[in-house]
Amino acid sequence: MACSEGGLALVALLVSWAALGPCGLGGAEPRVLADTEGPQCPAICICSYEDDTGELNVFCSSRNLTHLPIGIPDGTRALWLDGNNLSSIPPAAFQNLSNLDFLNLQGNRLSGLEPQALLGLQNLYHLHLERNQLRSLAAGSFAHTRSLASLSLGNNLLGRLEEGLFQGLPHLWDLNLGWNSLVVLPDKVFQGLGSLRELVLAGNKLAYLQPALFCGLGELRELDLSRNALRSIKASVFVQLPRLQKLHLDRNLITALAPGAFLGMRALRWLDLSHNRVASLPEDAFPGLLGLHVLRLAHNAIGSLRPRSFKDLHFLEELQLGHNRIRQLAEKTFEGLGQLEVLTLNDNQIQEVKAGAFLGLFNVAVVNLSGNCLQTLSGQVFRGLATLHSLHLEGSCLGRLGPQTFAGLSGLRRLFLKHSGISSLEEQSLGGLHSLQELDLTSNQLSHLPRGLFQGLSQLEYLLLSGNQLSALPADLLRPLQRAFWLDLSHNRLEVLPEGLFSTLGQLRYLSLRNNSLQTFLPQPPGLERLWLEGNPWDCRCPLRALRDFALQNPSVVPRSVQAVCEGDDCQPGYTYNNITCASPANVSGLDLRDVGEDHFAHC
Numbered sequence: 001m002a003c004s005e006g007g008l009a010l011v012a013l014l015v016s017w018a019a020l021g022p023c024g025l026g027g028a029e030p031r032v033l034a035d036t037e038g039p040q041c042p043a044i045c046i047c048s049y050e051d052d053t054g055e056l057n058v059f060c061s062s063r064n065l066t067h068l069p070i071g072i073p074d075g076t077r078a079l080w081l082d083g084n085n086l087s088s089i090p091p092a093a094f095q096n097l098s099n100l101d102f103l104n105l106q107g108n109r110l111s112g113l114e115p116q117a118l119l120g121l122q123n124l125y126h127l128h129l130e131r132n133q134l135r136s137l138a139a140g141s142f143a144h145t146r147s148l149a150s151l152s153l154g155n156n157l158l159g160r161l162e163e164g165l166f167q168g169l170p171h172l173w174d175l176n177l178g179w180n181s182l183v184v185l186p187d188k189v190f191q192g193l194g195s196l197r198e199l200v201l202a203g204n205k206l207a208y209l210q211p212a213l214f215c216g217l218g219e220l221r222e223l224d225l226s227r228n229a230l231r232s233i234k235a236s237v238f239v240q241l242p243r244l245q246k247l248h249l250d251r252n253l254i255t256a257l258a259p260g261a262f263l264g265m266r267a268l269r270w271l272d273l274s275h276n277r278v279a280s281l282p283e284d285a286f287p288g289l290l291g292l293h294v295l296r297l298a299h300n301a302i303g304s305l306r307p308r309s310f311k312d313l314h315f316l317e318e319l320q321l322g323h324n325r326i327r328q329l330a331e332k333t334f335e336g337l338g339q340l341e342v343l344t345l346n347d348n349q350i351q352e353v354k355a356g357a358f359l360g361l362f363n364v365a366v367v368n369l370s371g372n373c374l375q376t377l378s379g380q381v382f383r384g385l386a387t388l389h390s391l392h393l394e395g396s397c398l399g400r401l402g403p404q405t406f407a408g409l410s411g412l413r414r415l416f417l418k419h420s421g422i423s424s425l426e427e428q429s430l431g432g433l434h435s436l437q438e439l440d441l442t443s444n445q446l447s448h449l450p451r452g453l454f455q456g457l458s459q460l461e462y463l464l465l466s467g468n469q470l471s472a473l474p475a476d477l478l479r480p481l482q483r484a485f486w487l488d489l490s491h492n493r494l495e496v497l498p499e500g501l502f503s504t505l506g507q508l509r510y511l512s513l514r515n516n517s518l519q520t521f522l523p524q525p526p527g528l529e530r531l532w533l534e535g536n537p538w539d540c541r542c543p544l545r546a547l548r549d550f551a552l553q554n555p556s557v558v559p560r561s562v563q564a565v566c567e568g569d570d571c572q573p574g575y576t577y578n579n580i581t582c583a584s585p586a587n588v589s590g591l592d593l594r595d596v597g598e599d600h601f602a603h604c
């Protein structure tokens, strides 16, 4: 059979599917799947049958098409025309595709839709029109596509919507209007969308939501209003959304929440109000939100929290309050949050945490107080938080940690105290932390550690003491750490290590002594997998002979350099050196210990 380009559409319609074989078009083989006998495929497209359902998919994506291809088979179920250069759809262009249920027109240059453009698509379920240049759509644009379940109009230039645009779409489930230029919405624009589950309005310029806007959206589950210009949330806007589960209001300009703004939203599980300008929470900000699991209020301007601000949120699991201006945590601030697991308060201006501030947090696992200049912590603050796993207190200006600061944290696994200005610790400063596995004291001002500091920390595996001013350590300091696995003592001022300091650490695999003032070191304990020694003024006389032999015999434990691990894109290939450079005696000064000959030690 001969096919000519012009006659193809007709031919495809007239000839029975089975009778057609692959057929040349303008010299090129059409790419009908080899094992299918079916209608012809436009030369520029790829046609294939779905294995399980036998449905015909026609792929004409990214072909620089300026016009619709001719001869799309009538039986097509899914048609991909995305990433082309289509600037308009002629009237009735898809008229014969009455089985079409998926049409992808995203990423073209469509600036409008003819009233009859979608004529005949009575079975269309999914319509993608995102990433075009649509500026407006006439009412009735979707009058021919009454079966639509999902409609995506995101990333266009829509500045307004016609009243009635979405009328007659009773099955619509998912509507995306995100990343347009919408400033106001007509009062009744969503009326009739009784099946709608998900509505995306993110990334527009909406400044105001009228009270009746969401009337009738009785099935809505998720509403995304993030990245708009909303200034306040009035009561009664969301009351009509009894089934809403997820509400995104982040990245707006909201300064005020009306009391009762979220009244009656019993199904709401997830509320994001982060990145706004909320300065205070009304007395009864969240009444009746019995289903709420996640509340995000980070990056606002909240200056204080009333006691029991969150008292009705019995099922809340995550509360984010980081990056606000909270100055103080009063007693019972979080009462009622018996199911809370994650509480973030990082980067506020909290100076004082009153005893009892965390009362009632019976299930909390993570508390982040990093980035607050706390100055002091009283001994009672964490009492009762036996379920806490991780406590973040980085950058918190603590100065000194008194005894029993962490009393009550019997389940704590990870304690982060990096950069916290800690200059002194007492024997009992870490008392009660029986489950601690990771302790990060990096970059503080510790110049000495009391002997009994780690008493009772038998579960500790990771101990980070890098970047302090330690010049000596008590001989039995590390003895309680039976499980220590990783020990970082780098960037201190250690001059000598007491004999036997590491001898009981049978589990130790990683030890860093970089950048100290050590002159000698006896390789120990056995079992080490990585030993960092660089940056010390090694005295390469007889006592260092054992280290030389060890380093030469175990190059994988004491490598001369390790290639830097690349993370991210802009990674500079590089090495981390582990030089054991001799500072003395003069005749080997500057040499690496491993390069000093056997003769040098002959007299030892």
Ligand SMILES: *[C@@H]1O[C@H](CO)[C@@H](O)[C@H](O)[C@H]1NC(C)=O
Pocket: 062, 063, 064
């Ligand atoms: C589409 O046009 C661009 C630029 O003119 C070209 O680089 C690309 O190869 C074309 N793609 C096809 C499938 O013809």
Ligand SMILES: *[C@@H]1O[C@H](CO)[C@@H](O)[C@H](O)[C@H]1NC(C)=O
Pocket: 064, 066, 085, 087
């Ligand atoms: C798309 O069409 C416009 C004119 O309508 C033309 O200027 C442009 O080069 C075309 N782009 C491609 C990739 O074909």
Ligand SMILES: *[C@@H]1O[C@H](CO)[C@@H](O)[C@H](O)[C@H]1NC(C)=O
Pocket: 009, 013, 092, 093, 094, 095, 096
């Ligand atoms: C639809 O089919 C009719 C007759 O079957 C034909 O005349 C018309 O050109 C077809 N339309 C398109 C857009 O292919």
Ligand SMILES: *[C@@H]1O[C@H](CO)[C@@H](O)[C@H](O)[C@H]1NC(C)=O
Pocket: 344, 346, 347, 366, 368, 369, 370, 371, 392, 394
């Ligand atoms: C805690 O806050 C710090 C400081 O902002 C941040 O770097 C860290 O990722 C936070 N950690 C958690 C678990 O929230």
Ligand SMILES: *[C@@H]1O[C@H](CO)[C@@H](O)[C@H](O)[C@H]1NC(C)=O
Pocket: 467, 491, 492, 515, 535
């Ligand atoms: C060693 O640590 C000190 C203080 O932490 C720092 O000033 C110095 O630059 C470090 N030296 C090397 C070689 O890293």
Ligand SMILES: *[C@@H]1O[C@H](CO)[C@@H](O)[C@H](O)[C@H]1NC(C)=O
Pocket: 560, 577, 578, 579, 581
């Ligand atoms: C370590 O030794 C290598 C050569 O093995 C040298 O290139 C590098 O500069 C040395 N690094 C330091 C910090 O001394």
Ligand SMILES: *[C@@H]1O[C@H](CO)[C@@H](O)[C@H](O)[C@H]1NC(C)=O
Pocket: 585, 587, 588, 597, 599, 600, 601, 603
């Ligand atoms: C350095 O000097 C010492 C004694 O002064 C000597 O025992 C040793 O062999 C010398 N080492 C080298 C490498 O010359």
